[in-house]
Amino acid sequence: MNPPPETLTASQPSTPLQLTVNDLSIEAATVNGTGSQSANNILAKSLFRMGIPMAAKNLFPSNIQGLPTWFTIRASKHGYTARKKELDWLIGMNPTTWEKDVANLRPGAVVMWNSNELSDAPVKARGDLIAYPIPMNDCIKGVAADAKLKKMLVNMVYVGAVTHLLGIEEEVVLKVIADQFKSKQKAVEINVACLRAGMEYAKASLPKKDPYRVERMDANGNKILIEGNTIAALGCLMGGVTVMGWYPITPSSSLAEALIALAKKHRVDAANHTIRFADVQCEDELASIGLVLGAGWAGARSMTTTAGPGISLMSEFVGLGYYAELPGVIFDVQRVGPSTGLPTRTAQGDVLAAAFCSHGDTEHLVLHPCSPEECYEFARISFDYAERYQTPVFVLLDLDLGMNFWMCEPPSYTTEAFDRGKVLSPAKLDELKAAGKKWGRYLDMDGDGIPWRPLPGNPHPDAAYFTRGSGHDEYARYSEDPEVYRRNLDRLRKKIEGSRTTLPQPVLETVPGAKVGILAYGSTNNAMREARDQLAAAGVKSDYLRIRATPLATAAVEKFFKEHERVYIVEQNRDGQMELMIRQVLTTPGAVDKIRPVRHYTGFPIDARTISDGVLAGEGKR
């Protein structure tokens, strides 16, 4: 697929209308808690099952009921699935946002709305929009349901109208509805009735005026449509987590909840009426991280889920984890800070807070998945890293990746063995003794800075040791000796340094002749291909280095800087948090002068245009 790039001008001409196939973004503006979620999912899934590349986002307020929420689906035959800056098709259902929703539309966009509830005036005032008013309440008058249920069902009317107008295959929608409500025959029937009402109305009263159509493709192959949190939970299950302590916080709770649901199904020991997974919904994040480290210390694979505010609370304990060398995994699904910030919006704002969480000299292993595939994979292997390095490991998702729907290749079933790291068994201890080697809990016996650790319960008479966050020597004895302290800190650095080459390495994408480099990480990746296509169309060739973990893979980063004249570092935070870490590792003279930041921090997921505009501006082309 070699896609024609989207034009770089701010608006598209409203006439003449050219048929646009499998390329639009459609948004339903609804009220939180009115059942629109189910209708929107049906619409999204139907497009997905027609084999058209797509993604769906739920933009929601920090509120359960009554506040506005926007559900956006982007379908793109080019496979562009990041947020599109401009909307092609609005479905207006919310009186409180209606005027603004209409005012925000680009010239010539399509607008469909419930004319029983919303006034025509804003659309008329604009004059340039393609209008599809639908008296949705009237459409379902004949459907046998009470008033409360009808409020929810009315959403199915727009699903029906859109189905007809875009040419979504009816059988596909019917199958999606049947799957969604599973065995609830009554629910299926009533939803189908409302869908049909919408289709009929569109057929009879809405002559097609817009240029959009969808057609079956087979771009989606074997793919699934899933939220990052959900598939990360599966990664945790396969990665062998057995203990979880957590405290609910958006946008991370759905990860914990998905894992609990998985464990209830797949970890039950029917014979013993027991479950091979322990989860405690803790009193706060101080407790959840304590539980994780206590469990990790005692030998279980343990984890917690949280977001920025939780990371702040955990920081003292994370320092203990680093210094006393306790494994544990912290999933941080990033949201907008500081403070409570915008709790239901996305950001990459915890890059530094995670990497250097806690006081004193610390540094932690941080994984930055960019896609559902990596959410699964990094979740799974995070437990290996935690145990191998005997240290807290962070996995940083963000709200966009964690809570929105993305297409992904299903992970293949994992058969890889766990890496439990250097656990000192009684036999191993005897072996060391026989070889004349003296073991110490914090003694670097192998030259990699990673010591051997016995687990509590190990009966070997020499195995027991005392773990503390205060100064200790190689044999875990209390010590305030300055040399001992420095030695230990240097060994810890050596240990963590070792991870630079074993953590997931950066991914490099090149085109011949590119002088411009783009460096990004995490969910920004979703907008990158589109952005680079836009750049290419504007005559700027670019290579792309995607960071997947910190501590950074120094050599790969240095090389990327050497090979490019300018390096645009794209981040979803204000201060350039990854940039700071990159500056820290660049040693080549002049390298830091090549840095050009592109920063996005509105709370909305980054879009391709923001990246390409930023680069073009830096290249003097805007």
Next chain:
Amino acid sequence: MSTVTNEKTNRGGFKLSDYQGLPSTLCKGCGHDNITRNIVQAYYELGLEPHNVVKTSGIGCSSKTPAYFVHRGYGLNSVHGRMPSVSVGAKLANHHLQVIGVSGDGDTASIGMGQFCHLVRRNVDMVYVVENNGVYGLTKGQFSATSERGAKSKIGEVNEFTDIDLCALTITLGGTFVARGFSNDAKQMLALIKASVAHRGTAMLDVISPCVTFNNHEGSTKSIHYVMEHDIKLNELGFVSPWEQPTAEIKPGEAVEIPLPDGSHLIVRGVNNNHDPHDKFAALQLLEESRKKGEILTGLIYIAEKERDLNTAMRVNNPKTMAQMDEADCRPPKEAFEKYLNGFR
């Protein structure tokens, strides 16, 4: 385990020295050291396997003491006030571990209050010792939240605020084993520690443990002298291990006999009272009355030995511990994995 030595061994074949630790670095005469001695003695007499003993603590002079007992056990000195959470984690990871957490009154009743309360309501199977001296010893003598109103600090300040009674609090939180001891009363403490180990659930021992350096002066309500003067013994206690015969000291009939899950018995005889430690209301009333009178009530105050503990409630005591789980224990079969993913198409 025994080598050629004259030291006696217990039923498990372990010597007293297996239950000892490093020499204490606390002030000479510190109440905490007395508690340590009693833990050593109790664990030795109980014959616990030292390598299955896990010693957790927060931060404070009191929280240092796990280094001074059961050196063949595993210690985790965590952060200030956060001993409860690491204890829960360890107990969930390996339910065979015998957890004892040591804390101070600052550690538990101030910074760690939240974790303490939630540990109690979850009834985590562990011994929870508060070495209560009414001050922050390690930071040099500031009042703690268990210091009584009107108590005088070493530098002459008067505490203006009411104290937190950890025993009463624990009972109202749904605690299942609530006792108060005094670091100078070895006999009572020994029985209480043994019963705490045998109890399934959180056994909270509030041990008044004078700080001889910062809170042992005239005007202190936690000085050795003051506590000796005001200590009112609620009951006489006898702990009978499964392999022991009840001693003649307390005759059956005069006392409440409480069978504990490991087959041992706790015999409780009221001193000038007939308090049944199963009676929650009576326990709270006694605590409130003694507080009004300015007395320090010690002994077993409340017990609910049949409540289920956290691990049991969560059904997580598998044949293997969580720490032992391998790939086969953790991963669903391929078909189930693929079926799950198929739900996202």
